[in-house]
Amino acid sequence: MSAPLQIQCPHCLRTNRVPADRLGDRPNCGACKRPLLAGDVARLDDASMAAFVGQSDLPVLVDFWASWCGPCKMMAPQFEQAARQWRGQVSFAKLNTEEAPRAAGQFGIRSIPTLILFRGGREVARSSGAQSAAQLSAWLQQQLR
Incomplete structure (x- = not known):
């Protein structure tokens, strides 16, 4: 059995330990029993942001957005699609800046939408502006090399 990875539940935001060789087995959260790696997008707030990005062994991509932002609304379904495409490899989350x-x-969010990619709790890349699912995937591939 391989060493466990810490993975945050996108539904209840709890930390789960999953052996790396079991990631393909569709693990469920130990607390809420919902799928951990189905490509669901977590909803973060001020209280949950640091723990979610800081405790995950998977890279975490956070979309900083606001409800009044037209480009943010246009990008939302694209972000959800990219989350499903990257399930099990990258955790996706959204944070409403308001x-x-x-x-x-x-x-330092000055424009929205802004995407920040975290690894080990540290920012490793940032991109501003709306993107399609294909653009998001290409950007992630470039950043995760």
Whole structure:
């Protein structure tokens, strides 16, 4: 059995330990029993942001957005599609900057949508502006080399 990875549940945001060789077995969250790696997008707030990105052994891509933002609304289904395509490889999350101003300020969000890719809790890449699912995938491939 391989060493366990820490994976955050996109539904209840709890940390789960999953052996790396069992990632393809469609593991469920130990707390809420929902799928961990189905490509669902987590909804973060000021309280959950640091723990979600800091405790995950998978890279985490966070979409900083706002409900009044037209490009954010246009990109939302593309972000969801990319999350399904990258399931088990990258965790996807959204953070509403109006509801979580502390986190938005901490990461210096000046325009939305802004995407930040985290590894080990640290920012490794950033991109601003709406993107299609194909553009998101190409950007992720480039960043995760």
